[in-house]
Amino acid sequence: MTETATQASPSGAPRRGWKPPTWLTRETILIALTLLAIAGATAAFPRSFPTFANLSTLLRNTALDGVISCGMVVLMVSGVFDLSVGSMFSMIGVLTAWMMTSGQVPVPLAILAGLGLAALGGALNGVVVAKVRVNALITTLGTMQIFRGIAVLVGGPGIANLPPSFSRLGQAEWLGLQSPIWLMLAVAVIGQWLLSKTRFFRKYYYIGANAKAAHLSGIPVDRMLIAAFTLSGLLAGLAGMTFAARVATASSTAGDAAELRIITAVILGGASLTGGRGTVWGTLVGVLFISLINNVMIFAGLKSEWQSIVIGSVLIVAVALDHFLSRKN
Amino acid sequence: MKTTPPVASSSRRTWLQSLALAGSAGGLSSCSQSSQPAPGLGPRSKADYSNEEYVWISPNANLPLYKAHDHPALELAARELGVKVTLAGPSTTDMPSFLTMIETIAVRRPAGMMVNAWDPSATIGPIAKAMAAGVPVITVDADAPASKRITFVGTNWYDLGVRQGEAMVKALAGRTGKIALLGMIEQYIDIQAFAGFRSAVEKAGVTVMDPQHDRGNQAVAAQVAGSILQSTPDLVGMAGFDSESGPGIGLAVKEAGKTGKIIVTCVDADPVHLNLIKEGVITAAVGQKRELFTYLGLKVLFDLNHSPVRFSADDRKAGLFPAPEIIHTGTYTVTRENVDVFLKPA
Numbered sequence: 001m002t003e004t005a006t007q008a009s010p011s012g013a014p015r016r017g018w019k020p021p022t023w024l025t026r027e028t029i030l031i032a033l034t035l036l037a038i039a040g041a042t043a044a045f046p047r048s049f050p051t052f053a054n055l056s057t058l059l060r061n062t063a064l065d066g067v068i069s070c071g072m073v074v075l076m077v078s079g080v081f082d083l084s085v086g087s088m089f090s091m092i093g094v095l096t097a098w099m100m101t102s103g104q105v106p107v108p109l110a111i112l113a114g115l116g117l118a119a120l121g122g123a124l125n126g127v128v129v130a131k132v133r134v135n136a137l138i139t140t141l142g143t144m145q146i147f148r149g150i151a152v153l154v155g156g157p158g159i160a161n162l163p164p165s166f167s168r169l170g171q172a173e174w175l176g177l178q179s180p181i182w183l184m185l186a187v188a189v190i191g192q193w194l195l196s197k198t199r200f201f202r203k204y205y206y207i208g209a210n211a212k213a214a215h216l217s218g219i220p221v222d223r224m225l226i227a228a229f230t231l232s233g234l235l236a237g238l239a240g241m242t243f244a245a246r247v248a249t250a251s252s253t254a255g256d257a258a259e260l261r262i263i264t265a266v267i268l269g270g271a272s273l274t275g276g277r278g279t280v281w282g283t284l285v286g287v288l289f290i291s292l293i294n295n296v297m298i299f300a301g302l303k304s305e306w307q308s309i310v311i312g313s314v315l316i317v318a319v320a321l322d323h324f325l326s327r328k329n
Numbered sequence: 330m331k332t333t334p335p336v337a338s339s340s341r342r343t344w345l346q347s348l349a350l351a352g353s354a355g356g357l358s359s360c361s362q363s364s365q366p367a368p369g370l371g372p373r374s375k376a377d378y379s380n381e382e383y384v385w386i387s388p389n390a391n392l393p394l395y396k397a398h399d400h401p402a403l404e405l406a407a408r409e410l411g412v413k414v415t416l417a418g419p420s421t422t423d424m425p426s427f428l429t430m431i432e433t434i435a436v437r438r439p440a441g442m443m444v445n446a447w448d449p450s451a452t453i454g455p456i457a458k459a460m461a462a463g464v465p466v467i468t469v470d471a472d473a474p475a476s477k478r479i480t481f482v483g484t485n486w487y488d489l490g491v492r493q494g495e496a497m498v499k500a501l502a503g504r505t506g507k508i509a510l511l512g513m514i515e516q517y518i519d520i521q522a523f524a525g526f527r528s529a530v531e532k533a534g535v536t537v538m539d540p541q542h543d544r545g546n547q548a549v550a551a552q553v554a555g556s557i558l559q560s561t562p563d564l565v566g567m568a569g570f571d572s573e574s575g576p577g578i579g580l581a582v583k584e585a586g587k588t589g590k591i592i593v594t595c596v597d598a599d600p601v602h603l604n605l606i607k608e609g610v611i612t613a614a615v616g617q618k619r620e621l622f623t624y625l626g627l628k629v630l631f632d633l634n635h636s637p638v639r640f641s642a643d644d645r646k647a648g649l650f651p652a653p654e655i656i657h658t659g660t661y662t663v664t665r666e667n668v669d670v671f672l673k674p675a
Contacts, residue, residue, distance in 0.1 A: 045560065053585065054559040060584065061552035148420065149391070157397035160600040178584070243548065247580050249601045251547055252393050253573070258548075291552070298553065299560040304514060304542030 026322035027270040027282040033314070034289050041296045049299055056177055062291040063180035064089075064239040065262055066284055070191040071232035072266050073283040074201070078228055079208040079275025080136035081263055082125060085236040087147035089255030092118045092237035094155035097250030100163055107166045114241050115234060121147065122233020126226030144259070148252075155252030162248050170245025180242050184284075187235065192280035204228065208275025264315055265290050289314075381412045383630050384434050385623060387445030387470070388427045390418030394572050394619070397599065399470070402620035406627040412440070414627065424448055428455050435459035441630030442466045443482075443623065446473035449517045453477075465633040467652075469622040471518050479633065479650045482626045484617045485657040486518040490525025490570075492660055493594045496613035497526075497566050498533045500592040505533075506563040510540040511550055511578060512570030519570045522596070526568060535565065543574050550577020551584075558585045566592040572599070575614060579605040598663045598671055606668045614663045616671075621658040629656070 041049045048054065068085050075081050096114035099105040105113065121143065128139045172179045194201045206214040207221055215221045236255075244250040269286030271278030290311055297307045385403055387395065400416060407414040417434060419426040424447070431444060432455050442459055446452040446468045456476040459466050465479055472481040497508065508530060512519040519540070527537050541557065543550035550573055558564060558581055567582070569575045575595025582591050588610050595602060598616030605611040629652045636651035644650065663671050 048560055048562060051559070054556075057555040057559055057581075057585065061548075061555055064548075145420070152391045152393060152396065152420075155393065157393040157599055158601050160604055247547065247551075247576065249576065249604075251573070251576075251601075253546065254548055256546055257544065294552065295556045295559075298541065298556040301539070303539055304553075 020325050024325055025270065026268075026318055027279070027285065029318060029321060030268055030270075030282070030285050030289055033318075034285060034292060037289075037292055037296055041299060045299050049296075052176065054295070056181070058288075058291055058295050059181045059184075060178050062287055063178075063184040064243055065258065065265065065291075066184035066287045067180075067187050067239040067242070068232075068236050068258065069262050069265055069269075069283045069287050070187045070280055071228075071235035072262050073269070073271055073278045073280055074191075074195065074204055074228045075136075075232050076263075076266050076271040076273070077195070077208050077275060077278045078204040078225060079211065080129060080225065080228075081140070081273070082122075082229060082232045082236075083137070083140040083259045084121070084125060084143040084147055085232060085262060086255035086258035087144045087151065088118060088121055088233055088236040089240035089243070089258055090151040090155070090252050091121070091147040091240070093240035093244035093250040093254055094151045094159060094252050096241050097159040097162055097244055098154050100166060101159055101161065107163055111166075111241065115237060118237020118240075119230050119234045121237070122230040123226060125233065126229030129229065130222040130225040148256075151252040155250055158252065159250040160248070162244065162250070167245050167248040170242050170247070178246070180246060183238075183242060188280050188284050195280055200224075205276055208272075208277070261290065262287075264311065268315055268318055378410060378412045378631075381440040381631075381634070382415055382437075383407070383412055383441045383443070383627055384415045384417055384439045385443050385445075385469070385626075386417040386427070386431060386434065388418055388422045388424060388447050389420065390416060391420045394597070394599075398619035399623045403623035403627060406624045410627065410631050412627075412631065415439070418445075422447070424451055428452065431455035432458050435462045435464050438462060438464060440465075440634055443469045443626045443630060444473070444478070445470045446476070446478075447471050447516065449473040449475065465630060465650075467626055467629055467633075469626045470619075471516070472655075480626075480629050480652045480654060480656060482622050482629060482656045483658060484518075484660060486521040487525035488657070489596065489615055489617070489660050490522035490527075491529045492525075492615045492662055493522070493568050493570075493596070493613070494526040494529025496615070496662055496664070497530055497568060497592055497594050498535075500594075500612045501533065501535065501565060504565050505535055506565035507536045507538055507561055508566040508568060509538050509554070509557045509561065509564060510568050510570065511543045511553060511574045512540055513545050514540045514542045516571075522570050540570075543569070543571065543577060545571045545573050547573040547577040547580070550574050551580040552577075554578045554581035555585065558582070558587060558591070564591060566594070569593075569595040572597040575611055576601045576605065579610040583608075583610055598661075600672070603663065603668050603672050606663060606665055607672065609665065612664065616661050616663055618658045618660070625656060625658070 072082060092114050095117055096110050099110040099113060100107055125139055125143055128134050129136050170179060174182060203219050203224060206219060207224060211221055240255060243254055265286035266283050268289060269282035293310055294307050403414050417430055428451055435458055442464055444452060444456060444466060452473045453476040456466050456473060456478055460477045467480040467482060468478045470483045472483060510523055523540055530537055541553050543553050554567060554577055567578045569578050578593050582588055582593055593611045594613045595611055596615055598614040602611060602614045606614060632651055638651040640649045641647045
């Protein structure tokens, strides 16, 4: 039996030690750290850091991780994750490029076909996890290797000279911001609305909290998991295609190691590996935070090795603090 | 309940077993391919060497760079000599797996091994074990100079750095300021290249910044280069030292609207680099003669087994081998002046 130190409050009712305010969560801590980093960098580099050019550079290089993360957060809310997103990113970029160049497929058709293949790849993950009951780690570890192999087989040293009509899609600018940034914002706004306001997507929280109870209460857990994996694959493929358009080349290694970076960002942003929590906005803050740390450390002239140390440390501290606060609450 | 007739069931089982075997043969990390000598392209002598197996092994074995250059040249040399070659290595930079594979393959006693020694210290032990087992070992691309390897065939990375530095100095034409370096900063060959670059550039009064890691990935290189462009107002140049650095730096420079203002040099001259040279984004790319790593490497290994050249009554006992210790394959520099030659298909 746990003993709790109590003392009488002025009203006479027993008080059970410090209870943190409910607004103090991992997400709010991350937002505070992000604002602190921005404030610190602005103070240290007032001429070069807080400029539109630096902001758009930061967002441009964050954007496609942001797109993929929107799919990952839905998976992690439901208690699973997808390690194949980086390989999917590379594979779909390469396959779409191959269709447009060697395959002579018109650009719009190649894009649609690429998205279709991405959804199919995601659905494959979903079926194996939900119906065959192989756990998500093993399934997506396997498909990560398969997708990577396909990317290298088809893409070889890379596919250059992509049609200008395709490259324009990744390079277009509006209000000084490049199209990947607008894509991220659109996906995030839609994603946040779906996850917080629609009945269908809110069910993922129930699945993440207790899949068995969700099933018993009539939620079609298997079908919803397949849908979530399909969405994750689709968004990873869309991001890969957009990157190929942005650089006008499809590289078969473009998405290597992206999965761990994205999972880190999603967890930093409030999701849990066991499911039941997470938001799109929190995820975006996580993605932005990682990019921001890298950006600030380059401004500070710190070596690359320190960036990894800082990100890893922040992840552990943020999650540990979050667990501490949850127990107190 | 549906039943299938026994004959069909056993056929299906056999078919499934064959498929599983075929699938596992192309598994996660693997000895992936062997080539048989093509008919009509026999070895130099009348002897049949078709059972001699030579193994190429590297981390990141499926890297597009290797598939484009090293592997085809190895196959070409194999056909000329009439021998069999096997490509091996993990498809990631998983060093423990790579080191284990060297030792595992050595147990098979192939006729020779060429090892891409990404980590020059870690490979010392496995190379020694292979040599002790009687398997001649050479290194290609990345060397392990402290190991027992017989020969190294590859680029002199210090020289490569000097070439890039010279191209940078020429393009700067007297401008001073800072130059950023991007690459796989923990890799031995990059460290050598950084040193060579510094030696050529610092004489010109330019400050070379500490190298930044781009993880051998174009997107990461673009992100890092983008931040450097914003954070360093007196930046005059950027130099990349792995095959993905140049395209990543080029992308960042283009997107920042600094084409022509920031001098960019890089390693490797594949179509993606050449297109950026044509656009004026990259000033110079120093290409490696990668095909020679494996083409000459296989011939060195073959000679270690068959060369008639002798230095003593017992060369093995004396620790002598009919091969040079180091073969530097040289580099070439591509600029806007000669890029059209390289853009044409070979």
